[in-house]
Amino acid sequence: MLFQNSHGRAAATGADSVVMLEHTVPVDDTMIEIIKGVGAGTNLIRKGEDIKRDTTALSEGHLLRPQDLGLLAGLGIAEVNVYKKIRVGIVSTGDEIIPFQEKPRTGQIRNINSLTLTGMVRRLGGEVTDYGIVSDHRDIFFPALEKAVQENDIVLFSGGSSVGVRDLGEQAVETLGPPGILVHGVALKPGKPILIGMSGATPVFGLPGHPVSALVCFDLFVGPAIRALQGKNEILPEPGLSCVLSRNINSAAGRRDLVRVKLKLENDTWTAYPILGKSGSISTLSRADGFFVIDEENQGVSRDDQVLVYLYQ
Numbered sequence: 438m439l440f441q442n443s444h445g446r447a448a449a450t451g452a453d454s455v456v457m458l459e460h461t462v463p464v465d466d467t468m469i470e471i472i473k474g475v476g477a478g479t480n481l482i483r484k485g486e487d488i489k490r491d492t493t494a495l496s497e498g499h500l501l502r503p504q505d506l507g508l509l510a511g512l513g514i515a516e517v518n519v520y521k522k523i524r525v526g527i528v529s530t531g532d533e534i535i536p537f538q539e540k541p542r543t544g545q546i547r548n549i550n551s552l553t554l555t556g557m558v559r560r561l562g563g564e565v566t567d568y569g570i571v572s573d574h575r576d577i578f579f580p581a582l583e584k585a586v587q588e589n590d591i592v593l594f595s596g597g598s599s600v601g602v603r604d605l606g607e608q609a610v611e612t613l614g615p616p617g618i619l620v621h622g623v624a625l626k627p628g629k630p631i632l633i634g635m636s637g638a639t640p641v642f643g644l645p646g647h648p649v650s651a652l653v654c655f656d657l658f659v660g661p662a663i664r665a666l667q668g669k670n671e672i673l674p675e676p677g678l679s680c681v682l683s684r685n686i687n688s689a690a691g692r693r694d695l696v697r698v699k700l701k702l703e704n705d706t707w708t709a710y711p712i713l714g715k716s717g718s719i720s721t722l723s724r725a726d727g728f729f730v731i732d733e734e735n736q737g738v739s740r741d742d743q744v745l746v747y748l749y750q
């Protein structure tokens with residue numbers, strides 16, 4: 438018996454395969470010739486072929502991507518339990534810092550970090566409360582930090598992480614209550630003076646004031662903390678691109694260096710051009726396509742070496 442079936446329709450009862458229209462030739466009004474044979478099961482989508490009853494569609498801690506929402510839609514599931522958004526409080530300290538819309542007088546610096554850190558948190562799905570620019574005097578800074586800790590799941594402040602006379606970051610974290618400071622200073626460039634502490638269950642990060650250092654520390658320390666608090670249970674490899682280095686770069690032994698690079702496709706090979714510059718120069722990061730790492734045990738890398746470049750989104 439012959440059935441004409443538009444794709445997507447249920448197959449005719451009893452049929453075990455479907456022949457494509459273009460593989461048939463009409464003979465007369467009631468008959469067609471099949472010019473390409475099919476085996477049983479061909480061109481059929483079977484019930485349960487995509488996902489079987491009683492199998493786990495998505496496990497707890499899975500980040501819902503567009504394809505996962507598609508899977509839920511295919512299963513007719515309109516609501517699932519999700520973790521609440523992580524609330525992140527951001528404080529920029531420093532009496533020299535002014536709103537970026539204003540024109541700086543001598544010694545004043547436009548606020549870059551509040552904006553960049555807010556973007557980084559939002560990209561990871563967090564919710565930001567921006568506490569703005571806070572004076573680095575203890576009677577103003579300490580209560581501001583305490584308020585941020587009470588109102589958020591994670592608190593970031595930038596500036597005041599190193600050991601200058603006015604750098605009150607460490608004292609501020611200690612006054613927030615135990616366990617207090619966990620880490621002050623890491624063998625990393627840029628980002629050496631980072632402060633990591635906890636007030637009760639709330640992580641507090643004192644990021645270096647230099648805008649590049651603050652963002653590098655965000656990538657290495659704050660991002661993983663946000664992901665952990667979001668309940669993500671999957672650890673995936675960081676995607677990296679193998680590139681050829683354009684020049685020699687020195688590094689101190691015992692310190693991990695992150696080198697920003699611009700990438701160029703040359704003769705079918707990606708070449709990484711290091712962007713040199715101080716950690717106060719945000720333009721170096723704005724120009725960068727990614728970075729590679731020189732490990733503690735290496736004192737540098739040479740021209741034409743292969744380096745693994747982690748791409749900025």
Ligand SMILES: Nc1nc2c(c(=O)[nH]1)N[C@H]1C(S)=C(S)[C@@H](COP(=O)(O)OP(=O)(O)OC[C@H]3O[C@@H](n4cnc5c(N)ncnc54)[C@H](O)[C@@H]3O)O[C@H]1N2
Nearest residue numbers: 529546547548549550596597598599604629645646647650
């Ligand atoms: N005695 C030492 N001094 C310094 C050390 C050290 O180990 N011992 N480390 C240096 C390194 S490395 C870095 S990085 C900086 C980090 O300094 P702080 O975290 O204390 O930050 P500040 O001194 O307050 O600021 C540094 C720099 O960044 C500018 N800044 C601060 N906030 C912002 C902002 N929101 N937007 C844009 N720019 C900002 C600030 O004006 C300073 O110019 O310490 C070294 N010193």
Ligand code: MOO
Nearest residue numbers: 627628629650716
């Ligand atoms: O860590 Mo500082 O960030 O080297 O300039």
